[in-house]
Amino acid sequence: MHWSGVITMTTDFGHKGPFAAVMRGVILSRNPNAQVIDLAHDIPPQWPPEAGFWISRAYMYFPRGSIHLAIVDPGVGTERDILVAEYDGHVFIAPDNGLLAPLLDKADEPKVWCLDIDRLASLNLAQPSDTFHGRDIFAPVAAELAAGRLPLAALGNSVNEWTPGWLDEPEISPGKVAGTIITVDAFGNLFSNIDKSMIAEFREPVAHIAGHQIPTLTTYGRAKPGDLLALINSFGVVEIAKSEGSAATGIGSERGAPLIMTDGYST
Amino acid sequence: MHWSGVITMTTDFGHKGPFAAVMRGVILSRNPNAQVIDLAHDIPPQWPPEAGFWISRAYMYFPRGSIHLAIVDPGVGTERDILVAEYDGHVFIAPDNGLLAPLLDKADEPKVWCLDIDRLASLNLAQPSDTFHGRDIFAPVAAELAAGRLPLAALGNSVNEWTPGWLDEPEISPGKVAGTIITVDAFGNLFSNIDKSMIAEFREPVAHIAGHQIPTLTTYGRAKPGDLLALINSFGVVEIAKSEGSAATGIGSERGAPLIMTDGYST
Amino acid sequence: MHWSGVITMTTDFGHKGPFAAVMRGVILSRNPNAQVIDLAHDIPPQWPPEAGFWISRAYMYFPRGSIHLAIVDPGVGTERDILVAEYDGHVFIAPDNGLLAPLLDKADEPKVWCLDIDRLASLNLAQPSDTFHGRDIFAPVAAELAAGRLPLAALGNSVNEWTPGWLDEPEISPGKVAGTIITVDAFGNLFSNIDKSMIAEFREPVAHIAGHQIPTLTTYGRAKPGDLLALINSFGVVEIAKSEGSAATGIGSERGAPLIMTDGYST
Numbered sequence: 053m054h055w056s057g058v059i060t061m062t063t064d065f066g067h068k069g070p071f072a073a074v075m076r077g078v079i080l081s082r083n084p085n086a087q088v089i090d091l092a093h094d095i096p097p098q099w100p101p102e103a104g105f106w107i108s109r110a111y112m113y114f115p116r117g118s119i120h121l122a123i124v125d126p127g128v129g130t131e132r133d134i135l136v137a138e139y140d141g142h143v144f145i146a147p148d149n150g151l152l153a154p155l156l157d158k159a160d161e162p163k164v165w166c167l168d169i170d171r172l173a174s175l176n177l178a179q180p181s182d183t184f185h186g187r188d189i190f191a192p193v194a195a196e197l198a199a200g201r202l203p204l205a206a207l208g209n210s211v212n213e214w215t216p217g218w219l220d221e222p223e224i225s226p227g228k229v230a231g232t233i234i235t236v237d238a239f240g241n242l243f244s245n246i247d248k249s250m251i252a253e254f255r256e257p258v259a260h261i262a263g264h265q266i267p268t269l270t271t272y273g274r275a276k277p278g279d280l281l282a283l284i285n286s287f288g289v290v291e292i293a294k295s296e297g298s299a300a301t302g303i304g305s306e307r308g309a310p311l312i313m314t315d316g317y318s319t
Numbered sequence: 320m321h322w323s324g325v326i327t328m329t330t331d332f333g334h335k336g337p338f339a340a341v342m343r344g345v346i347l348s349r350n351p352n353a354q355v356i357d358l359a360h361d362i363p364p365q366w367p368p369e370a371g372f373w374i375s376r377a378y379m380y381f382p383r384g385s386i387h388l389a390i391v392d393p394g395v396g397t398e399r400d401i402l403v404a405e406y407d408g409h410v411f412i413a414p415d416n417g418l419l420a421p422l423l424d425k426a427d428e429p430k431v432w433c434l435d436i437d438r439l440a441s442l443n444l445a446q447p448s449d450t451f452h453g454r455d456i457f458a459p460v461a462a463e464l465a466a467g468r469l470p471l472a473a474l475g476n477s478v479n480e481w482t483p484g485w486l487d488e489p490e491i492s493p494g495k496v497a498g499t500i501i502t503v504d505a506f507g508n509l510f511s512n513i514d515k516s517m518i519a520e521f522r523e524p525v526a527h528i529a530g531h532q533i534p535t536l537t538t539y540g541r542a543k544p545g546d547l548l549a550l551i552n553s554f555g556v557v558e559i560a561k562s563e564g565s566a567a568t569g570i571g572s573e574r575g576a577p578l579i580m581t582d583g584y585s586t
Numbered sequence: 587m588h589w590s591g592v593i594t595m596t597t598d599f600g601h602k603g604p605f606a607a608v609m610r611g612v613i614l615s616r617n618p619n620a621q622v623i624d625l626a627h628d629i630p631p632q633w634p635p636e637a638g639f640w641i642s643r644a645y646m647y648f649p650r651g652s653i654h655l656a657i658v659d660p661g662v663g664t665e666r667d668i669l670v671a672e673y674d675g676h677v678f679i680a681p682d683n684g685l686l687a688p689l690l691d692k693a694d695e696p697k698v699w700c701l702d703i704d705r706l707a708s709l710n711l712a713q714p715s716d717t718f719h720g721r722d723i724f725a726p727v728a729a730e731l732a733a734g735r736l737p738l739a740a741l742g743n744s745v746n747e748w749t750p751g752w753l754d755e756p757e758i759s760p761g762k763v764a765g766t767i768i769t770v771d772a773f774g775n776l777f778s779n780i781d782k783s784m785i786a787e788f789r790e791p792v793a794h795i796a797g798h799q800i801p802t803l804t805t806y807g808r809a810k811p812g813d814l815l816a817l818i819n820s821f822g823v824v825e826i827a828k829s830e831g832s833a834a835t836g837i838g839s840e841r842g843a844p845l846i847m848t849d850g851y852s853t
Binding site: 056057058060062067087089090091092093094106110113114115118235236237238239270271272273274283285286291296298 | 331332335338340341343351394395396448
């Protein structure tokens, strides 16, 4: 592994308090050359699927050799495991609660280890708190990895299984794909888990959500102001938007809403 | 140009999701020594004037040789142009939608180019998405510029015109200046587009907003708790504040509200 | 002092506008090698106690030789002083308004100076604005300190007193500690100022807040979903939480609420 020195953080900490900052401090205390990047801190509290969605769709924009910490961890301090995965030149560390399933289920031969704290005596970790493993375990482990002082295989036993994801994959039938809205951005655009490959053969992809039938266009400015549109967005999934407005507000949908794509309009 | 390595980002992405983070990742993938700074991500969705206001009032606090990316871009993926401007030792990149007018209209001989993607084959850009040019164009171009691998003049044709700003400049008459509130900060202070130079000759500057007449003082602590005050703020514009409170809440005004300064009180 | 190059910022600026960004720009303009970290920007406007709480509980997670700027400063531009303190290998700079009292009152022989701008002619500071000393004084002083170009003792006169903290310390009596909720995190967990040492001898610590009696457990996952719990959190204070929910919403309490810990349940 050639480490880039980049460490990203995806959490449900929000933007209040010093929680991400102290993780940064712990990392820099061990590895002053690390570059720590906030990927997203607005994951809904204790809802791992959105963290897994973003990690799996965003990691490839960071330098190869980056480490991605994902901390949405309702089970912190209980017996839940921590997974470390290597895939496509990147490393991912997250609680084993289904968070990494969106990435690992589609990965071609990922290497996965179950973190074993007892093997890390050389790191001189303080006794971890029961409530903030991000600071007490994830951060120091990432700092040491990025510094090249800790081989991945030393972290624990290799595993081939992980907790399943919390959301079903989209259901695919001829001319129809049924998926789910995963997240809403600051504009009110709705991001689904329907990958562009699932509708690649459709001649006229139409989105069905909350009673609307919505055409698929290439970008926001191709719709009239105020009109709804579907598009294949820059992360490769179907997105529902409203030109010069908020689709979320306009149609009253949010995370978890069902979205169906059909080939052509229904009558 | 002597590049500082600093790249700032001003956007309407909000603080949700990984959008600014993936721009950072793209920049660091090409230029590991770049320093990427979040200038502001809370520009109202698709409202360029506030981005232009902040860029034009804040760029000088960054090292000379910095690059300022401003991405408030309702026309992304349509035929709108992207401008690159060099002024006062700094470089600015933004869609040509009026965003840069507050800076360029007052700039003494800025150099401005219209970005021509077709000339940038040497950058090996991936095919840009139709919806996220921040990641696919702005970020890689900034990374290459800051690395000193791309001359500004190679980016496109020189231009002398740009899309006008969305807001009128303040209207100036003897003893009176009529301007607009541009933004509201976290304290509820109202920032206007009335520059201190416009009222420099006033003996007794009085602010008129939402039916109030408000005296001009030097700082918040000079008013009694709960009293409204006007002041020349640290960015050189007239600001309306409420001592130990929120002017925005107190007088019910926000972005876009008219503000008039007179020399002396009206009777 | 061996400087780490790390400078943290704790403010009430919120996440709107470029205020923290321009401080970063000023620091990097003088000291390109500084690493500037946002500790927290969501301190309630003009309420120093929470800034002091977080600084005193979080500084030790940053590298020794770090500088911690805390700017919650309702008196900016008036005659209030600025304090510089050295303690436990870290440096703290804040207005003398009680902010640093939670740290300094418990510190063993801290060194404290009162900043004297007139002695800093060598820094070529611009004339400070009356409203943004963070940018005009705190940032350049921190940049020069972190660069090793300015001895601490050159900053001003040594002092032994500071403005008292705004909140009383918890009241301790046999089997009972009466404290206050200082902050609420993004999950709705309530953080108090009751240190774990104050209840270390309790056999059965019970929290009393808003009419509830709440048992003390080790972590969130030890309570049934929906149940309230108290715990000693990762910053060493008593925290009130709700398993898989928000304690703040659940019991209707927030900053400033009284919290009493007793040894055993009341009848």
